[in-house]
Amino acid sequence: MAVNPEFIYFQMNFFEEIRNILNRHHLRLQFRSIRDTSNPFELPNEKFIKLFRLNKTATLELIQDLEMFVNEPTRKDKVPFHLQVFASLLFYSQGGYQTTVGEDYNLGISQPMISRILNKISNLISVHLLPRYIKFPTTANEVINVKEGFLNKGFLFPNVIGTIDCTHIAIVSPKIDHPVTPAVAYLNRKGFHSINVQAIFDSNLMILNVNARYPGAVHDAAIWEASSIHRYCRRRYQEGIRNNYLLGDSGYPIQPWLMTPILDAPPNTPQAVYNDRHIRTRNVVERGFGVWKARFRCLRKDRVLHYSHATAGRIIYACAVLHNICRKYNIQNELDANMNDDEDGNDNYINANDNVNDDILTEGRFIRGQIVNQMVLN
Incomplete structure (x- = not known):
């Protein structure tokens, strides 16, 4: 067959x-x-x-x-x-x-x-x-501990409760014609798509607050003005709680609770002393970003997050928590030495709001002048 x-x-x-x-x-x-x-x-x-x-x-x-x-x-x-x-x-x-x-x-x-x-x-x-793991100081004891932390590390700027700045975390470009989150909203001033992440660090490089809600095209000052921490600081000031300062760069407007540099301060003047102490103390946030990104490399510019804003935001928040856990357990390594965030620089230019003569800005300038005078006496 x-x-x-x-x-x-x-x-x-x-x-x-x-x-x-x-x-x-x-x-x-x-x-x-x-x-x-x-x-x-x-x-x-x-x-x-x-x-x-x-x-x-x-x-x-x-x-x-x-x-x-x-x-x-x-x-x-x-x-x-x-x-x-x-x-x-x-x-x-x-x-x-x-x-x-x-x-x-x-x-x-x-x-x-x-x-x-x-x-x-x-x-x-x-x-x-x-x-x-991420808590902004709100009680009297928490505020005192943060202030003493800065002083004990040799920073000569008084009454600091945190240093604030933003950093760009690169993400894959969203769709150009997306109805809610178009690509142009994420294109930052450096020319890449990102989430502009606001964070506040204490003297021990602990993250006290983090905000990953805004696209890369949104300016640092706008993120600050819309943040819950800004509303909290303003409310506390209006309630009579004074002498608590965040330190920010010149991209932020001067406010009674947010101290910024004095622009064009002549050398060898009290204003120059103020700026020097301000810069040295505020550098904590730059070092904080540097250590954070070096430890969790998915946050670095060359490691673009290929996710939507929502998912990338959750990754950023998770890395912030894990960073604080590392600080809690004092996990030290070569990443913590002389590490600054030099990936995207700062918005160190005059913010238009800084020249607006409203009550908040005027009172902020007055308080900054008082700090300058105190530094001369000390």
Whole structure:
């Protein structure tokens, strides 16, 4: 009986397909086994911190804190939660593409899975941990502690409760014709698309406040004027709480609670002394941004975040929380030495509002003059 060649061809294809299915299934089992048995905690301490930025104690606490807010059934083919956290930490710290993160250390996580994990972990951190780890000083004791922190580090500017500035975090260009967030809204003065992130640092480089809501084309002063911290400072001042100052550069308007440099101060004058002390103290925010971006490289200009503003914002908030956790545990490394944010510079030009003669600006200039006089006496 003659054998039909088409039947032989069908059999060959059929068995080849079965072999491919079995191979893929075996590979999935291998990846699942690797994921379930992977234990980054077995890495040496120095290697662990270099990869994940946190130490083992802080990482374990982070995993335990986040697990409290995860209410989903465990399935054998899902990535274990602790490895989801590790995969996210790798992305934050290395700033590489998702495929690079997913292939590191035999995690066996696909790129789409990494994307979902990153969004999930970033959301958990920004929603549940940000209020715990990022707090602006509001009580009398908190304010005193921040002021004393600046003085104890040798900064000679009085009554400082924080240093403020903005920095640009690069993101992929949104659609040009997007009805809500068109690309032009994110094109900053340096020529790349970004989120303009406002942050306030204390003398220990702890982030006291962070705001990642605004596109790159929005000016620092406009972000400040619309911020909840500005409203809080203004309200407290109106309630009679005085002598609490944030320090900002000349891109901000002078206000009774926000001290800025004196423009064109002649050398060897009290105004020049004021500027020198102001610059030295305000440099804390530049160093803070530098350390933050060096530790979490996904925030750097050359590591563009390929996400929407909402998702990128959650990543930024997560990295701010993790930065403060590093400071809390005093995790020191080479990233903390002489590191300033030199990626996008400052808006050091005269802000138009600074020349408007309204009551707030007038009172701000008056208070700045009083500080100058006090520095002469001291």
